[in-house]
Amino acid sequence: MTLVYGLLSGILFGIFLQKAQVLRYDKQVGAMRFLDMTIFKFMLSAIIVAAIGIYALKDLGLIHLSVKGTSIGAQLLGGSLFGVGWGLLGYCPGTAVGALGEGRLDAVWGIFGMLAGAALYAESYSFMKAKVIVLGNYGKITLPQILGLNHWLIIAVFALIVLAAFAFFEKKNL
Amino acid sequence: MNKKTWNPYLAGAATGVLIILSVWISGKFFGTSTTFARLAAWVEEILGLNTATNAYFTAKGGKYGAGVLPDWQLLFVGGIFIGALISSRFSGDFKFQAVPDMWQKQFGSNPLKRGLAAFFGGIIALFGARLAGG
Numbered sequence: 001m002t003l004v005y006g007l008l009s010g011i012l013f014g015i016f017l018q019k020a021q022v023l024r025y026d027k028q029v030g031a032m033r034f035l036d037m038t039i040f041k042f043m044l045s046a047i048i049v050a051a052i053g054i055y056a057l058k059d060l061g062l063i064h065l066s067v068k069g070t071s072i073g074a075q076l077l078g079g080s081l082f083g084v085g086w087g088l089l090g091y092c093p094g095t096a097v098g099a100l101g102e103g104r105l106d107a108v109w110g111i112f113g114m115l116a117g118a119a120l121y122a123e124s125y126s127f128m129k130a131k132v133i134v135l136g137n138y139g140k141i142t143l144p145q146i147l148g149l150n151h152w153l154i155i156a157v158f159a160l161i162v163l164a165a166f167a168f169f170e171k172k173n174l
Numbered sequence: 175m176n177k178k179t180w181n182p183y184l185a186g187a188a189t190g191v192l193i194i195l196s197v198w199i200s201g202k203f204f205g206t207s208t209t210f211a212r213l214a215a216w217v218e219e220i221l222g223l224n225t226a227t228n229a230y231f232t233a234k235g236g237k238y239g240a241g242v243l244p245d246w247q248l249l250f251v252g253g254i255f256i257g258a259l260i261s262s263r264f265s266g267d268f269k270f271q272a273v274p275d276m277w278q279k280q281f282g283s284n285p286l287k288r289g290l291a292a293f294f295g296g297i298i299a300l301f302g303a304r305l306a307g308g
Contacts, residue, residue, distance in 0.1 A: 004201070004249075006248070014260075017185075078305030079299050094204075097251055101262065104267070105271065106288050109290070112293065166183070
């Protein structure tokens with residue numbers, strides 16, 4: 001049943017991504033060049049709605065959060081590399097697969113590159129674990145925890161910042 | 175539903191609802207890059223390489239290795255392909271294209287040049303994503 005849920009949520013997500021034109025190279029690189037903020041509108045809307053729903057479910061005791069560890073070294077280096085690679089490829093891992101579904105054949109090159117990148121990371125994992133992941137490794141922490149504030153306050157502030165960004169995008173026709 | 179394109183705020187909010195339902199019903203948060211690691215291990219096995227000695231593919235009970243497949247996320251990734259294919263076919267947006275418009279304007283229409291950039295970009299992007307944790 002888990003597999004069926006995976007397939008169904010993937011199909012729906014693929015439809016939403018396609019309908020919002022998020023799967024396109026021109027939109028992804030357009031956002032990096034501050035020409036077209038479509039993908040940020042999509043992504044940030046999803047994050048706000050999901051954050052509210054998931055924290056509500058957590059408060060009701062219906063789910064457990066699955067927090068990833070914070071390592072400043074791994075996330076600074078990994079995030080920067082991801083940015084460079086994303087700029088060259090023009091798709092993130094999920095949207096590369098979706099772009100191929102739309103007929104964008106350049107995504108095939110990217111998918112093979114990403115498989116090679118995963119294999120390369122697996123080879124360098126012992127080194128990264130010993131030298132990079134240990135730098136600023138704080139474990140599974142969240143903003144509400146380290147700031148000692150209620151999570152709804154953090155979500156409200158984050159939502160206000162995002163709404164201000166949306167207003168800016170609309171004003172500038174981005 | 176029939177409109178060719180949807181407002182990105184609404185499509186994004188619908189995705190947010192989908193994430194909530196997924197976490198609630200199946201306990202799964204959205205992600206795709208781990209599947210590239212598992213598939214890389216799977217391809218290595220096919221090529222005759224032994225992934226059982228690799229520190230990454232065997233880390234955390236083998237959750238990054240090929241032994242997990244097929245799992246929720248593999249089907250999720252496959253679903254994205256199917257959903258995009260169905261949606262673009264119905265919207266009339268489906269188009270075989272080897273070089274995106276914006277790339278052509280800057281760097282010309284050579285598909286090999288575009289392909290190599292996409293390939294090396296893919297290597298760097300997934301290496302970074304795995305290092306950063308997803």
